Amino acid sequence: MSASPERRRQLLDTAAAVFAAQGYDATTVRRIADAAGMLAGSLYYHFDSKDSIVEEILRGFLDELAGRYDTVLAAGLGPRETMRALVTESFREIDRHGPAVAIYQKESKTLAARERFAFLAASQSTFEQTWLTTLKDGVAAGEFRADLDIRLTYRFVRDTVWVAASWYRPDGRHSPEEIARQYLATVLDGIAAPDRSDHSPAPQG
Amino acid sequence: MSASPERRRQLLDTAAAVFAAQGYDATTVRRIADAAGMLAGSLYYHFDSKDSIVEEILRGFLDELAGRYDTVLAAGLGPRETMRALVTESFREIDRHGPAVAIYQKESKTLAARERFAFLAASQSTFEQTWLTTLKDGVAAGEFRADLDIRLTYRFVRDTVWVAASWYRPDGRHSPEEIARQYLATVLDGIAAPDRSDHSPAPQG
Amino acid sequence: MSASPERRRQLLDTAAAVFAAQGYDATTVRRIADAAGMLAGSLYYHFDSKDSIVEEILRGFLDELAGRYDTVLAAGLGPRETMRALVTESFREIDRHGPAVAIYQKESKTLAARERFAFLAASQSTFEQTWLTTLKDGVAAGEFRADLDIRLTYRFVRDTVWVAASWYRPDGRHSPEEIARQYLATVLDGIAAPDRSDHSPAPQG
Amino acid sequence: MSASPERRRQLLDTAAAVFAAQGYDATTVRRIADAAGMLAGSLYYHFDSKDSIVEEILRGFLDELAGRYDTVLAAGLGPRETMRALVTESFREIDRHGPAVAIYQKESKTLAARERFAFLAASQSTFEQTWLTTLKDGVAAGEFRADLDIRLTYRFVRDTVWVAASWYRPDGRHSPEEIARQYLATVLDGIAAPDRSDHSPAPQG
DNA sequence: AATGAATGAGAGTTCATTCAT
DNA sequence: AATGAATGAACTCTCATTCAT
Known part of the structure; x- marks a missing residue:
């Protein structure tokens, strides 16, 4: 067509x-x-349908991200460094394709129910595997806490990362790398001040 | 007779x-x-419009939550315990009114742009103040890390908590309190295993 | 029912x-x-339908008016006095049942197209006959101008009388008899000042 | 290509x-x-709403009529000739835009209550001024009867003229000018035959 | 590559009407 | 005599989409 x-x-x-x-x-x-400076009908010269437009947006974003994740995994880093890299790539993706990520975050659950958008569920599975494996390996390697609920942690990590797309501005104060660093500091070491052995609930021995 | x-x-x-x-x-x-077992027109006997339905749903949720938060604040706990309580109340709210929270999480940004839904922005401001104050106080009291980016942390906390509404099932394995505990463990102390080489040279024997 | x-x-x-x-x-x-201080459904205890309500309103008005006109005709006055009486009765009807007349004036053309309201057309025919006869008799008797277009004049008379229902207020400055007098003065003798033989278009000899 | x-x-x-x-x-x-040979939705390509359609119809009619009236007034004729001209223009307007006039006559009172149609009230005021002035001037100049109730006469004139729109057919027997002439004969000189006994003892030989 | 005009399905909403209580 | 709740048809309007030009 086009x-x-x-x-x-x-x-x-x-x-x-x-x-x-x-x-x-x-x-x-x-x-x-x-927004594109043309009439509604004219869009159909370029695209088949409204659905096909989102589809192309989401596929582009997911393909690119899958590539980045693969590169990270191929580097064979330890779990902690792998996590660092995955998070950093995620925030970079937000930096590059914020709108696409925001759409993915907001609409994928609803869209995925439709045949045409089955690929969303597939991608999600792949990403989920990546994260679960990394977390599990980290626990096994003693780099992450032994008492983590892996699936719950996965969800927390996934959601906080993607939800950032809804407020992140490419021209804001923070670079994606800076946000990733802050985020990792929080997630890895917590927001509590370094332990002085005086927490209220006595640390279970 | 209902x-x-x-x-x-x-x-x-x-x-x-x-x-x-x-x-x-x-x-x-x-x-x-x-879903209600009636015809479309019949809904209008009870409500003025589709908008007024969501409005009532969202107002109900926000009013209740504001009440709970106020009770927490009125208790005068320290920042760390205040945070614990706020998070727990939030997950309980998801437990009670999951759909309302999910709608709030997904639609409030778009809805808030409309005059009728200005109250959404107002509520959000209030909640933001609650969290920012708690975090700031915690840093001042030495309970939270001194190097926290308060606003960034606020967003992380807010988003992870609310986004849970999109996957939480009231009849699932985890009670809201259990999820809150797990969540707080992650956020407060991080997911990294207590590290022997980086900072404190072996926490608590 | 009621x-x-x-x-x-x-x-x-x-x-x-x-x-x-x-x-x-x-x-x-x-x-x-x-306006009646009840709920919509409750009206149906008293009336069969919305249509039946207007129907009753209009029938009441038309029956009453027909009676008055008949009385006038039965008096056997000359054309000029008959006209005077018909006009006066018409304005009195507006005084008594202004809303009904206004509805008749505004809606009868549209309503009359429906079977249920065929009686409107019938009434109108009767009234038309009354007026046409009166006017024709008046011309024959030399009381009205010989060059009148009877049908046109009928329409003028009918419309101006009824249209008054749209602005007449029962508690206004003018009594129905006063309005009738003014109206008749206009229609019978015109608004021009008594002839001084200086009209622009030379009065056709 | 239209x-x-x-x-x-x-x-x-x-x-x-x-x-x-x-x-x-x-x-x-x-x-x-x-009636236009298209589907309902297609109308919305051309117009914003049903309201906007009547609005455009009425505005078109009122603007044109205001122009004609202005031209008449600008001619500086005497009151009687001004009236003649105004009436004639009015019937011509009915001839050209009968439906618009009929709508105006029937709906303007109800429509004018709505903000969007406030212009109807404004136009009516203007026209009212035109007529009141003409009548007043005519009385002052001795061309119209001294005992006229100006406002009442205005209403009679206005209503009879406009109400003609509800029965006038452009292809009927009477041209607008013919109707205007008949109408003026009635209104100016009345429908009564020149009376020999009441006032002037035989008009002009 | 884009416009202008139209389609047709379906959306939110209104409303006369019904009926058990 | 009136209420409260619901029906079902119709209404105005929106919107993705089509297509001749």
């Missing part, structure tokens, strides 16, 4: 920004077209 | 479940009516 | 006032009920 | 005819669309 892949990219970026700001269902095709 | 307020409550609960499952915009009034 | 004809009358008056103020189609049954 | 404004005009004319025939409230948007 001749220029660049135009396509522009349009996808425009659409992603609108979807992220208003929500997928609340976004009309006309609004995207407005 | 008095009006009870029927209203039933309908609100039904609606909340549907909104939470499908998203506000994607939910049709007909679908809510189906 | 026990008390008085209650019925009250309700009809209330309904007539609302219909006259808002128009038949724009008036909801609920609004009438509100 | 340029947008032409299509718009066509659709407005179609809508005006339907509104005039059935009444504004009783007219569904589907019926207008039917």
Whole structure:
């Protein structure tokens, strides 16, 4: 259909920004077209449907992220460093494709119920495996606490990372690496001040 | 014979479940009516509009939560215990009104832009103050790390807590208190195993 | 159905006032009920339908008016005096049943198209005959100008009289008889000052 | 190839005819669309709402009429000739835009209560001034009877003129000028035959 | 590559009406 | 005599989509 892949990219970026700001269902095709400086009907020269637009946005984001995660895993770091790297790549992804991540975070649960978006569930499974394995290995290696509830921890980590897409601004004070560092400090070592053995509930012996 | 307020409550609960499952915009009034065993038009005997339904759901949740938070603050606990209590109340709220929380988490940003839902922004401000104060006090009291980025930490805490509403099932394995305990362990002390080489040279023998 | 004809009358008056103020189609049954201090459904104890309410209002008005006109005709006055009497009775009817007249004036054309309201067309025919005869007799008797277009004049007379229902207030400055007198002065003798033979278009010899 | 404004005009004319025939409230948007040979939804490509359609119809009519009246006033004729000209222009307007006038006559009172249609009240005031001034000047100049109730006369004149829109057919026997002449004969000189006994003892030989 | 006009399905909402109580 | 709750049809309006130009 479309001749220029660049135009396509522009349009996808425009659409992603609108979807992220208003929500997928609340976004009309006309609004995207407005933002792109054309009429609603004209979008159909470039894309088959509204669904196909989000699909392409989400696939692009997920493919890229999967690639980054694979690279991290291929490096064969220890669990703690792997986690550091995964988190950092995640915040970088938010930095690069914030709108796509925000859409993913907000809409994937609903979209995944539809056949067309089955790939969302598949991706999620893969990512889940990556994280569960890393956490489990970390516990086995004695790098993470032995009493962690792995699945619960996975959810906490996953959600806090992605939810950042809803407030992160690429031009804000914090670089993605800085946010990742802060985030990791919190998650790895906690926000409590270093232990002075006076916590209220006596530390279970 | 069911008095009006009870029927209203039933309908609100039904609606909340549907909104939470499908998203506000994607939910049709007909679908809510189906779930309630009536026709779409009949809903309008009880409510003015689709908007007024979510509004009532969200107001109910926010009012209740504000009350709980106030009780916590009025207890005058130290920052660490205050945080523990706030988190626990939050997970209990998810336990009681999961759908309402899920709607709040997913839709409030978009809804708050509309005049009718300005109260959402107001509530959020109040909650933000509660958390920021608690965190600041904790740092001042030496209970939380001195190097915390307060705002960033606030966001992490807020988001992880609320996002739990999207996967929490009241009949699941974990009670809200159990989840709160796990969560607090993570956030307060981190997921890293107590490290012998980095800082304190072996915590508590 | 209804026990008390008085209650019925009250309700009809209330309904007539609302219909006259808002128009038949724009008036909801609920609004009438509100004005009557009851719920919409309760009206159906007294009346079969919204249609039956207007029908009763209009029939009441038309029957009464037909009676008055008949009395006038039965008096056997000359055309000029007959006209005077018909006009006066018409304004009195507006005084007594302003809302009913206003509804008739505004809605009868549309309503008459429906089988149920065929009686409107019938009444109108009768009235038309009364007027046409009176005018024709007046011309024949030399009391009205010989060059009158009878049908046109009939319409002018009919419309100006009825349209008064839309602005007439029973408690206003003018009594119905006073308005009738003014009206007749205008229609019979014109608004021009008594002829001084200096009209612009030379009075055709 | 029909340029947008032409299509718009066509659709407005179609809508005006339907509104005039059935009444504004009783007219569904589907019926207008039917009459225009399209589906209901398609109308919304051209117009924002049903309200905006009547608004445009009424504004068009009122603007044009105001222009004609202004031209008449600018001519600086005497009161009697001014009146003649105003009446003639009014019937011509009915000839050109009968449906619009009929809608104005029937619906403006109800519509004017709504903010959007406040312009109706404004126009009416202007027209009222035009007529009151003309009548007053005529009385002062001795062209109209000294004992006229100006406001009452204004209402009679206004209503009879506009109400003609409800029965006037452009293809009927009478041209607008002819109707205006008949009408003026009635209003200016009355329908009574020149009377020999009452006042002037035989007008002009 | 884009426009202008239309489609058709379905959305939220209204409303006359019904009926058990 | 009236209420409270519901029905079901219809209404205005929106929107993704199509297609001739």
